[in-house]
Amino acid sequence: MAEDGFRGPQVCSIVGITYRQLDYWARTDLLRPSITEARGSGTQRRYSYRDLVELKVIKRLLDAGISLQSARRALQCLREGLGEDVASANLVLGEGSSVLARTGEEIIDLLKGGQGVLNIVPLAGVVEEIDSAITSFTRGQVDRPSETGPRSATGGGG
DSSP states (O other): OTTTOEEHHHHHHHHTOOHHHHHHHHHTTSSOOSSBOOOSTTOOOEEOHHHHHHHHHHHHHHHTTOOHHHHHHHHHHHHHHHTTOGGGOEEEEOSSSOEEEEETTEEEEGGGTTEEEEEOOOOTTHHHHHHHHHHHHHHHHHHSOOSSOOOOTTOOOO
């Protein structure tokens, strides 16, 4: 089935949108079918699997309260920034005013054209680094002779 693509009614059922939405999104270039576009009466659009993924992303954005115009901008930025792999993005949605995506080691604002917002600092190795530093520090204290030399038990110098 995926080789021939998916027809409009199948797409609507799989993605969970109405045919009117699908038709509108195709006519307004939000997402045009990548396999076959409708060419007049009697022809059917054919959508690829990747198209289904992008349609589902759009639906999720709309369900989260993002406007269609903002979803359009976010999807465009995702396409340009991630190319073929839109499904690999991790999105963080603000209260209708921001859509952030994690790409590599930064978080970008998709509604501001992919402008970097935050850098991600990986913390996975922090515990190992601390343990290693403590071990090195402790060995250095034990292995190093005291700089003042041994003290006498009487506390007096002679």
